[in-house]
Amino acid sequence: MEEKPSDTDTDFSPDPGGPGPADHGAAETITSRQLTEQSRFAFAALCSVSLGQLFAGPEDSGFREQYLRDLVRCLDLDESVMPVMGAFLSGLGFEGTDTFLSILQADPLVAAGATPIIQDLVTLSVKHGQYDARARVLIRHVSCLLRVSPRQLEEFEETLGERLREAGEESEEESCRRRRRERGRKLRRYLLIGLATVGGGTVIGVTGGLAAPLVAAGAGAVLGAGGAAALGSAAGIAIMASLFGAAGAGLTGYKMNKCVGAIEEFEFRPMSSGKHLHLTIAVTGWLCSGKYNSFQAPWCSLGECGEQYCLVWESRFLRDLGSAMTSLLDGLVSMVAQEALKYTVLSGIVTALTWPASLLAAASVIDNPWCVCLNRSAEVGKHLAQVLRSRRQGKRPVSLIGFSLGARVIYYCLQELAKDKGSEGVVEDVVLLGAPVDGSEKSWERMVGVVAGKIVNGYCRGDWLLGYLYRSSSAQLSVAGLQPINIQDRRIINVDLSSVVKGHLDYMRQMDTILVAVGVPTKEVPGASFVLPQSAKAAEKTTVNLAQSNTEQRVSVTQNTAGKEESRDWREVAETEAMGDGWDIPDITDLLDSLNETESTHQVSTRSKVSANSEEAATDNATSSDFNAQNNSLEDADLNDDDDDEHISWSWDDAHWTTARSHK
Amino acid sequence: MEDDVLTTLKILIIGESGVGKSSLLLRFTDDTFDPEQSATIGVDFKVKTISVDGNKAKLAIWDTAGQERFRTLTPSYYRGAQGVILVYDVMRRETFTKLDNWLNELETYCTRNDLVKMLVGNKIDKENHEVDRAEGLKFARKHSMLFIEASAKTKDGVQCAFEELVEKIIQTPGLWQSEGHGRAVQLTDEDAGGGSCGGYCSLL
Numbered sequence: 053m054e055e056k057p058s059d060t061d062t063d064f065s066p067d068p069g070g071p072g073p074a075d076h077g078a079a080e081t082i083t084s085r086q087l088t089e090q091s092r093f094a095f096a097a098l099c100s101v102s103l104g105q106l107f108a109g110p111e112d113s114g115f116r117e118q119y120l121r122d123l124v125r126c127l128d129l130d131e132s133v134m135p136v137m138g139a140f141l142s143g144l145g146f147e148g149t150d151t152f153l154s155i156l157q158a159d160p161l162v163a164a165g166a167t168p169i170i171q172d173l174v175t176l177s178v179k180h181g182q183y184d185a186r187a188r189v190l191i192r193h194v195s196c197l198l199r200v201s202p203r204q205l206e207e208f209e210e211t212l213g214e215r216l217r218e219a220g221e222e223s224e225e226e227s228c229r230r231r232r233r234e235r236g237r238k239l240r241r242y243l244l245i246g247l248a249t250v251g252g253g254t255v256i257g258v259t260g261g262l263a264a265p266l267v268a269a270g271a272g273a274v275l276g277a278g279g280a281a282a283l284g285s286a287a288g289i290a291i292m293a294s295l296f297g298a299a300g301a302g303l304t305g306y307k308m309n310k311c312v313g314a315i316e317e318f319e320f321r322p323m324s325s326g327k328h329l330h331l332t333i334a335v336t337g338w339l340c341s342g343k344y345n346s347f348q349a350p351w352c353s354l355g356e357c358g359e360q361y362c363l364v365w366e367s368r369f370l371r372d373l374g375s376a377m378t379s380l381l382d383g384l385v386s387m388v389a390q391e392a393l394k395y396t397v398l399s400g401i402v403t404a405l406t407w408p409a410s411l412l413a414a415a416s417v418i419d420n421p422w423c424v425c426l427n428r429s430a431e432v433g434k435h436l437a438q439v440l441r442s443r444r445q446g447k448r449p450v451s452l453i454g455f456s457l458g459a460r461v462i463y464y465c466l467q468e469l470a471k472d473k474g475s476e477g478v479v480e481d482v483v484l485l486g487a488p489v490d491g492s493e494k495s496w497e498r499m500v501g502v503v504a505g506k507i508v509n510g511y512c513r514g515d516w517l518l519g520y521l522y523r524s525s526s527a528q529l530s531v532a533g534l535q536p537i538n539i540q541d542r543r544i545i546n547v548d549l550s551s552v553v554k555g556h557l558d559y560m561r562q563m564d565t566i567l568v569a570v571g572v573p574t575k576e577v578p579g580a581s582f583v584l585p586q587s588a589k590a591a592e593k594t595t596v597n598l599a600q601s602n603t604e605q606r607v608s609v610t611q612n613t614a615g616k617e618e619s620r621d622w623r624e625v626a627e628t629e630a631m632g633d634g635w636d637i638p639d640i641t642d643l644l645d646s647l648n649e650t651e652s653t654h655q656v657s658t659r660s661k662v663s664a665n666s667e668e669a670a671t672d673n674a675t676s677s678d679f680n681a682q683n684n685s686l687e688d689a690d691l692n693d694d695d696d697d698e699h700i701s702w703s704w705d706d707a708h709w710t711t712a713r714s715h716k
Numbered sequence: 717m718e719d720d721v722l723t724t725l726k727i728l729i730i731g732e733s734g735v736g737k738s739s740l741l742l743r744f745t746d747d748t749f750d751p752e753q754s755a756t757i758g759v760d761f762k763v764k765t766i767s768v769d770g771n772k773a774k775l776a777i778w779d780t781a782g783q784e785r786f787r788t789l790t791p792s793y794y795r796g797a798q799g800v801i802l803v804y805d806v807m808r809r810e811t812f813t814k815l816d817n818w819l820n821e822l823e824t825y826c827t828r829n830d831l832v833k834m835l836v837g838n839k840i841d842k843e844n845h846e847v848d849r850a851e852g853l854k855f856a857r858k859h860s861m862l863f864i865e866a867s868a869k870t871k872d873g874v875q876c877a878f879e880e881l882v883e884k885i886i887q888t889p890g891l892w893q894s895e896g897h898g899r900a901v902q903l904t905d906e907d908a909g910g911g912s913c914g915g916y917c918s919l920l
Binding site: 088089090093094097129130132133135136138139144145147148150151152154155158 | 754756757758759760761762776778785786788789791792793795796
């Protein structure tokens with residue numbers, strides 16, 4: 053069994069240009085292969101159970117099965133485990149998650165830290181030159197179960213990305229020499245083949261050039277934990293070219309074809325340097341004068357989320373809109389009227405009739421730029437979808453974040469992607485803030501399929517400007533930026549930003565706070581202290597900065613999940629320790645929230661029932677292990693999905709129940 | 717076809733290493749026999765629909781690994797099982813004497829106490845039995861189990877073992893009726909995730 057990898061290596065070692073010796077090294081460095089067989093089984097089982105939970109849809113079935121097959125091969129498990137893994141994938145046996153985890157954690161190699169096996173997962177995911185967004189979501193999920201902090205994961209991805217890039221660059225210098233060398237060899241090989249009429253195995257080698265080493269990698273030999281180092285130049289180039297986009301130019305090099313529809317301006321500006329294995333595209337909603345006169349300005353606090361780009365689009369119109377909005381808010385409509393408006397919108401009576409005369413008088417100022425931008429944002433969104441679909445960004449996960457019209461761009465982008473089959477696995481996470489788009493279930497259901505991770509809908513119930521602007525465009529009363537989206541899907545997370553966002557303009561002005569509230573990494577805390585649990589930070593901030601409603605929402609989340617903690621005392625202990633190590637929460641809350649998000653709408657309704665003491669409790673406990681514990685109860689959360697509605701209205705004290713309820 | 721399946725039953729096969737659990741299963745599901753059957757890794761899983769007394773039942777059969785090193789994995793599969801097949805090797809007495817341990821484990825981990833147990837003495841095609849039929853029968857009676865002797869190699873009693881087990885389960889309505897529908901949904905590939913949670917919740 054152990055000989056297998058080296059066998060495949062020797063098969064390929066005559067292949068020229070390939071990282072022959074590197075391959076041999078790599079085979080030794082796959083940590084997860086050195087685990088005991090039961091641990092490897094448990095690891096594969098854990099991954100397949102998670103895959104089954106995360107990607108249950110039929111559109112993902114191909115990915116699920118392929119990934120699992122690769123994993124089983126990579127772990128050097130016997131093919132005979134495939135049927136049971138298939139059963140796990142289809143959602144059976146998820147109650148074994150605890151067992152799998154404890155077996156894995158009992159393994160001496162993992163006991164010291166599960167980072168190496170998570171790294172193996174990452175290298176496994178990129179080895180085909182394509183980093184699927186779903187793979188990344190899975191890795192995040194599994195690493196949270198195995199208590200590997202997102203920070204560690206991010207670091208490894210960064211290193212791997214850098215290595216791949218180095219390998220790629222090096223090759224550019226050497227490419228001429230290498231090509232010449234290869235040409236000679238190829239000729240000789242063709243001759244050999246002609247003579248020997250060799251079968252399939254060697255034909256792979258004949259494809260020569262770049263693909264071969266990767267095919268070899270497919271045999272499961274390449275890329276261990278130290279696999280990054282072991283990446284030979286040829287493998288590196290192939291992966292790099294595919295991962296990081298055509299010819300390495302990627303998004304920055306993107307120039308819009310002049311013929312594209314009604315769009316005047318569409319390009320990407322980098323906001324960070326370096327190569328990462330994933331990227332984030334931020335889309336700004338409008339432009340103002342002064343501090344916020346550039347597309348990058350609102351996103352300055354955006355933290356660790358891969359390469360960052362911002363989309364520069366239609367600046368002329370966005371500037372018009374920005375100044376119209378500012379003048380409307382700063383002059384035309386009095387503060388008193390604004391307050392009144394806020395409550396009108398809050399009360400939910402959004403009909404054209406209730407708008408005050410002063411505002412209707414100002415309509416001419418804003419309606420025109422708004423309508424222009426509405427139309428253009430939809431066009432830009434569709435164009436963005438085309439860019440993403442053509443993988444200009446490379447075959448790696450993209451996260452999208454945008455506010456106001458920027459959110460509309462993203463919404464249309466996703467709608468467009470959803471029209472095509474096979475667009476899954478491109479987009480990882482999506483954050484829409486104050487989105488002026490249809491909030492009805494039907495339109496959102498369609499697009500959740502293309503997002504691998506979560507879709508955050510940040511809304512503000514008192515955003516009268518949005519309500520007002522949208523009044524004419526919409527007979528429909530549901531606007532995503534004003535209310536939660538009511539879909540039962542793990543991906544949708546509704547975040548009520550009412551307490552941060554006092555008016556629509558705050559989406560730009562308060563972006564720093566908003567980013568924290570929706571759980572996007574920020575870089576307020578520099579350096580090492582970054583590992584400070586961000587969701588805990590988020591929770592604190594929420595308590596401090598955001599008033600009432602938001603806090604309460606967090607509270608209810610905490611309750612739900614803390615409540616779900618069953619018979620996991622051993623783990624609680626581990627968590628407390630993990631806290632000290634800088635166990636990073638937010639990325640888990642993502643996952644966790646994704647299980648809870650469906651209820652957040654209920655939470656809204658039950659919010660008022662949440663007692664004051666629960667609020668305090670949340671403040672006190674937000675950072676405690678209880679809060680932390682929620683992250684591990686993912687499967688339980690799943691298990692208890694049905695009961696969640698009940699959980700919500702519990703007060704904090706009730707939430708301390710443990711075993712009594714678990715044996716329903 | 718889905719429609720006329722009465723229920724989906726979770727069946728578990730346990731027993732010492734090498735007694736022929738996987739062989740029994742393979743004989744039952746695929747009607748094949750491999751004398752060189754390799755040791756199960758972790759657990760194996762097979763689905764088969766059988767018809768008993770005109771009722772169709774879908775069996776989700778979990779075939780556990782008998783090897784000691786995989787023992788830690790098995791407890792999670794006991795959960796929700798409606799039927800258990802305990803297997804021993806008639807040629808090896810120690811596999812019979814260790815049945816007590818398996819029963820203990822079963823007691824500890826299974827979530828329902830009315831589950832149907834079936835004792836199977838395997839490999840009766842061979843000679844020199846160390847455990848005779850009467851002994852097995854006595855043990856089975858003592859622990860209120862069904863009993864049959866079988867041989868995966870010669871097909872003897874294999875089909876019968878599963879059929880009887882299913883028959884008994886179906887005769888015990890409390891065992892499957894409550895969540896019959898939920899489980900049926902659970903097994904379809906398309907609708908695995910959410911549906912399954914509900915199924916399990918309701919039966920805890």
